[in-house]
Amino acid sequence: MDPETIFQQLIKDLELDGIKEEDQEEILFSLSKSIQKQFFLDAYNKIGKDQFEALEASLKMGEDFYITTLKHLIPDYEELFRSSRNKIIDAYKKTENQTNIEQLGK
């Protein structure tokens, strides 16, 4: 699946179709950043300050170091990421629903 297909799938899943493509991009990019930030925050809470600093240092040293360090420090990183992603996506959908309800109310 190429990134374009993934992108379109996300647009569909998040019900963002019908708006300008550049806005779609912006929203998804912001969402992705929020997800990543949430992941790092959850990671920090999981591994604590010292190990998180090690993770940060590894990212500065390069992708390979980061990946190896992440796997070492958080073996279930995929699970953690999914959880972080769900938090943000759920919050987004909840807000979106609320907005729609308010729109209908008006």
Add this chain to the structure above:
Amino acid sequence: MEKNIEDFLRENPNPSNEDIARWKKELTKKENESPTPIADKLLAPGAARQESVIFLPPVPKDTEPSETLITSDPISSDVSIETSPDKKTDKDPVLKQISFKELLPWLSQSIDLTKNSPVNVGHLANKFETSHKGAEEIIKQLKTLKILNSAGIIDTMALDEKFETAGDETLDFFEDPDDSLSIFPVSKVVALDPTATTPTVSVASTSPAIATPAVEPVVGPTTSAITPDVVVNPTSLSTDLSAVTPSPALAPTIDPAAAPDTPDNFEKTLRIGDLLNFLMEKANEIKDKKVNDKFADGDDILNAENLQKEFNISKESADFIINLMNKDGILVDGKLIELVSLEPIIISLQSQINEDILAGKDTPTTPDSDKTNTKPTTPAEPIKNEPSPDEDHAEESPEENIDLSREKLISVEKITNIYYEILSNKYTKKIAAAVVISIGALAVGGASFVLYKGSINEGTTASAPDNKKPSSGKATNPVPSFGKNMETNPGPEKNIASGILNPNYEKEGWWMEIDPEIQKDMKEIISSENAKAYSLQFFKQIEFLNVAGYININDKTKSDLYDNLDRIPEILNLSYGDTPRITACEITLEDSNTKQKKECYLRTNLSEIAKKYHKIIGLVLGGNMMEMFPQGQKLSDSYTWMRAKIIAEINTKTVKK
């Protein structure tokens, strides 16, 4: 105490540092002898005595004699302000003493945030409630002490040394009273306040009642000092909710007798949540107007006046918030961005807001209604950390927790920025978004599958796979197996097209010193010209995108893949760190029965080859794989290069011997 100062200044119109030190010593001695120092009498019951800063602000001559003590929160701040207007004249210089115990941690906290920038005079002045000139004097003395270099940048070594030796020492200087009345613009109050945590914008009202001449002379610098009323951490609005905070140090209480006309709501707390709700409502309103063709030019403008009206805050506070929103892209050219763009920003803040509210961190900063003489502002409660393996955190004081929480958010912000910097070097926003959201935690490295999409897109056949039930994929057309022979007896090479291998190398001392595992890998590589055979052993399995389950690849498919996959070396380069996921390539397989095409990862396990190459290059050939390895070639080319390189190296070393 003030009498002592008077005497001292009369005797020493231009006091030297030695004079000040001597006076301080005498003063301390006298205070210790006094059963109840004046300041203690004025402190709220139970409040800790603050001595780190004694601030004697100027008061106009015609002021009614009165004595006012204003202290900030004794728990979260060391700053105390004492006013003793009687007997004072405008011309009296004022002694200020800044405790190193307070100054050094603040400087230390500033290091991460200022990024090798000079210490900001405005920040310093606001933090320690002094004039710009006073702050400049502090900087001057810090330079003398070598804590700051000549450019005003913090020297961490000197700072650490001073930490250890400072004790109760203070940094003393005299300040012209007129200077101390300086009002710093709000924009300069971007405080590096290490104690700031709560997600609120603290806004001290600058209502006309305070500014009336009847009040000002009495309150003196107290009202002046609170003019810089919004304190925001240097991180941006959209990044950390907790960055926008009240500063206990800059939220003084008021002596009621001195300011009888001061309204009850002297200080307001604007919660970020309220601000965001307002923005959402405004954005919705704009959207509605646009949908209903009722939108007019300027309807989307949001300015300081709007905020003032909505939240009843000062112009400076409103300007400050507007600046933040401009910085964060919430406003563009003074106009509120469209709802669709605004929502993600709000969402990114929302989860944190909810967390903070649930944690009970909604910090009331409005002074008590009874207006007691010394009313500390409520200290900000720490953000509750989730359970952490760091047991040390458990018993830390609230103040330490505040620092930890802040530290945590700064760390998270930093690493996220680094992460996105890497992503932005690789992808457009669109692809980065898709990759992060769809792939997961390893988007930085794992995205190679996107870049190195396999060139087999159509017509490649594979065993009919069932997505949920992996097939064994029996080989129908086995490719020559290279591995078996070499594993049992690699031996000296027989047929080497790209150079004649000196067969005596195994007897050489340098060879014997090589790790046996690497010896084995080298032998494997030099013992065959068949790059394909060598490589195919690493082609492992196929994983269907977004579907749990794998199938093995039959050898015909492996062979087809090998012939068609491009740019393998880059994948190798990325994968030597034992990261099987990033060796995956995207392919499309066609079900031979249904002719249905399926998107798949090919898990080549090429990291195994990469690790072998990496070790050989690093340990035997003496080089960096990333620099040496030929780029942009097929796997077979890489193999050929590697093989020739090893043979040449062996021959060189063996001949020399």
